[in-house]
Amino acid sequence: xxxxxxxxxxxxxxxxxxxxxxxxxxxxxxxxxxxxxxxxxxxxxxxxxxxxxxxxxxxxxxxxxxxxxxxxxxxxxxxxxxxxxxxxxxxxxxxxxxxxxxxxxxxxxxxxxxxxxxxxxxxxxxxxxxxxxxxxxxxxxxxxxxxxxxxxxxxxxxxxxxxxxxxxxxxxxxxxxxxxxxxxxxxxxxxxxxxxxxxxxxxxxxxxxxxxxxxxxxxxxxxxxxxxxxxxxxxxxxxxxxxxxxxxxxxxxxxxxxxxxxxxxxxxxxxxxxxxxxxxxxxxxxxxxxxxxxxxxxxxxxxxxxxxxxxxxxxxxxxxxxxxxxxxxxxxxxxxxxxxxxxxxxxxxxxxxxxxxxxxxxxx
Numbered sequence: 001x002x003x004x005x006x007x008x009x010x011x012x013x014x015x016x017x018x019x020x021x022x023x024x025x026x027x028x029x030x031x032x033x034x035x036x037x038x039x040x041x042x043x044x045x046x047x048x049x050x051x052x053x054x055x056x057x058x059x060x061x062x063x064x065x066x067x068x069x070x071x072x073x074x075x076x077x078x079x080x081x082x083x084x085x086x087x088x089x090x091x092x093x094x095x096x097x098x099x100x101x102x103x104x105x106x107x108x109x110x111x112x113x114x115x116x117x118x119x120x121x122x123x124x125x126x127x128x129x130x131x132x133x134x135x136x137x138x139x140x141x142x143x144x145x146x147x148x149x150x151x152x153x154x155x156x157x158x159x160x161x162x163x164x165x166x167x168x169x170x171x172x173x174x175x176x177x178x179x180x181x182x183x184x185x186x187x188x189x190x191x192x193x194x195x196x197x198x199x200x201x202x203x204x205x206x207x208x209x210x211x212x213x214x215x216x217x218x219x220x221x222x223x224x225x226x227x228x229x230x231x232x233x234x235x236x237x238x239x240x241x242x243x244x245x246x247x248x249x250x251x252x253x254x255x256x257x258x259x260x261x262x263x264x265x266x267x268x269x270x271x272x273x274x275x276x277x278x279x280x281x282x283x284x285x286x287x288x289x290x291x292x293x294x295x296x297x298x299x300x301x302x303x304x305x306x307x308x309x310x311x312x313x314x315x316x317x318x319x320x321x322x323x324x325x326x327x328x329x330x331x332x333x334x335x336x337x338x339x340x341x342x343x344x345x346x347x348x349x350x351x352x353x354x355x356x357x358x359x360x361x362x363x364x
Contacts, residue, residue, distance in 0.1 A: 001208065002190065007200030015202045016142045017110045017132055019103060026103050030061065033100040037091040037119065038158075039063050040077060040346045046104050050137040051083075052166040052188065053210030054244050059083075059133075062344060063100060064158060065090050065113050067131055071244070072169060077344045078159045080167040080186040085131045085141040086150065086197070089158030091119040098126070109133040115145075119157070124148050137207035139164065143197055150194040162197065164190040164205060168246040187242050214238035221265050230258030233295060253298055260294045 005012040019027050033041055040062040048055040051069050060068035060077070066084035068077050078087065092098040094117050102111045110133075115126035125147030132140040141162075153160050167186040192203055211229035214220040220231040220238035228240045232254035241249050241258075249255070 002192065002203055002205040004192070004196045005202045005204070006196070007198065009202075011204075012200060012202045015132075015140050015204065016144065017103070017108070017112075017130060019101060019110070019112055022103055026105060027101055028103070029099050029101040033061060033063050033092060034098065035093050036063055037093050038344050040068065040344050042346065043102065045109055045133075046106050047109075047135050049109070049133050049135065050207060052207075052243065053212035054166075059109075060346065061100065061102065061111055063090055063092050063113075063116075064088060064344070065116070065127075065129070066161070067111060067133075069166070078161070080165045080184060080189075082161070082165050083131055083133070083139060084161045084163060084165075085129050085143070086113075086127065087159055087161040088153050088155075089119045090116040090127065091122075092116050094119075094122050107135045118153065121154070139205040141192075141203040141205075143199060143201045146197055146199045146201075150197045161191070162194050163192050164188075166244070168242075168244045170247050170250075185246075210243070211238045211240045212243060217261070217265075221262065230254070231261055232257050233261065234298075257295070257298055260298075264290055264294070 005015065030041060030043075033039055040060050042058055042060050044058045045056065048057055049059075050056075054071075056069060056071070060070075062068060062077065064078070064087055066078070066082050066087040068082055070081035090113060092100055092113070095115070098116045099114045100111070100116075101114060102109065104110075110130055112128070112130045114128050116128075117126055118124055125145075127146060128144040129146070130140075130142040130144075132142065134140070150160070150162065165186060166188050167184050170183050170185060171180040172183050190205065196203075209223075209225040211220065211226050214223055214226070214229065215238070217231040217233070217238075220229045223229070226240075229238050230240065231238050232249065232252065234252045234257060235245075235248065235254060237245070237249075237254075239245065239249060239254070241255060
């Protein structure tokens with residue numbers, strides 16, 4: 001959930017992190033990003049940051065006013081899995097006064113794009129804004145100087161996005177027997193009203209509970225904080241099947257295991273409510289035996305399927321292991337090998353370029 005604060009709201013001033021008043025040892029100016037255009041650099045966090053229920057220990061800061069939150073380095077930097085206070089075609093290399101700096105005190109990580117200007121529109125003026133990641137998962141966007149309405153920023157040469165996004169990666173079989181195509185599915189996005197972005201404004205995002213936070217079957221199935229959660233005993237994980245671990249969830253046949261466990265759990269609850277106390281131990285034992293038998297059967301079927309696929313190389317991998325939804329639910333995105341205007345290059349502190357990132361297309 002999120003809420004916005006205007007220039008006259010009292011909360012706005014308290015949300016802004018004044019880096020000028022912090023000790024010099026607490027603030028780091030990224031020398032490469034501050035003198036580059038369309039570059040991105042990996043930065044380690046001093047704490048585990050919960051993002052959509054996944055705990056991250058490193059992020060990638062981009063000159064274009066956003067943070068890439070993906071764990072897998074691929075060619076889709078601006079497409080999804082981002083925290084974007086103002087993703088646009090900023091060029092910190094235009095002037096020496098423009099910097100990209102960050103601070104990490106163990107409980108709060110802040111990135112500030114300071115006095116950055118838009119590429120080929122430098123006369124519009126400098127932008128200064130922040131993205132703050134709190135240890136409890138709260139995210140804050142702060143805007144100090146916004147010299148022109150966000151709606152007037154050109155998105156032809158670079159995507160223009162404000163908000164949050166996360167996705168999972170699936171492996172789809174291709175026409176080649178041994179090859180698989182990696183496909184990104186964006187399962188959630190928060191896009192805020194850009195008309196509210198003005199100088200002195202702020203947005204605060206508060207994370208809701210997720211299934212992933214439950215560490216036991218009982219909590220997973222009975223918690224009032226979440227819904228549609230299922231427990232996969234094989235992975236010892238609680239999930240609704242829509243998170244970054246979805247491919248693993250399908251590979252281990254967790255949807256079927258969840259269905260069986262949920263049925264057995266409901267029967268157990270019904271027996272506890274209707275059965276005499278003296279018979280509880282016998283029925284519980286029978287339920288446990290049923291769960292064990294079901295899990296053994298699932299493992300045996302999985303091993304049999306793997307054996308069959310390996311011994312029949314001319315048969316295409318079964319598509320039922322990948323449960324896809326239509327693009328109306330999860331926009332799929334495909335890789336492009338050719339260059340494009342929104343490509344990024346990731347750099348290390350030593351200044352060496354690594355594999356570039358290329359904006360992906362939405363499949364129609």
